[in-house]
Amino acid sequence: MKYRVIIEQDExxxxxxxxxxxxxxxxxxxxxxxxxxxIQEAIEAYIESLKAHNEPVPxxxxxxxxxxxx
Numbered sequence: 001m002k003y004r005v006i007i008e009q010d011e012x013x014x015x016x017x018x019x020x021x022x023x024x025x026x027x028x029x030x031x032x033x034x035x036x037x038x039i040q041e042a043i044e045a046y047i048e049s050l051k052a053h054n055e056p057v058p059x060x061x062x063x064x065x066x067x068x069x070x
Contacts, residue, residue, distance in 0.1 A: 001060040005039050021058045022046050
C-alpha cells in the first residue's frame with residue numbers, strides 16, 4: 001500500500017514526517033532518511049491497529065509527480 005507522506009525540517013533541525021490520510025500518524029528523525037524509515041514503521045503499526053480494532057483502512061494512493069522547468 002502507498003500513502004502520501006510529508007516531511008519537513010523543524011526549527012531545531014529535526015525532520016518531522018506525517019501521513020495526512022492517517023490522523024495522528026507522525027514520526028521524526030535526525031535525517032530525512034531516518035524520518036522516512038520511522039514514518040514507514042509508524043504507518044505499518046497504525047494500519048495493524050486499525051485492523052485489530054476492525055476499523056476501515058484508508059485506501060492506498062496513486063499519484064505522479066510532474067517536474068516543470070522554469
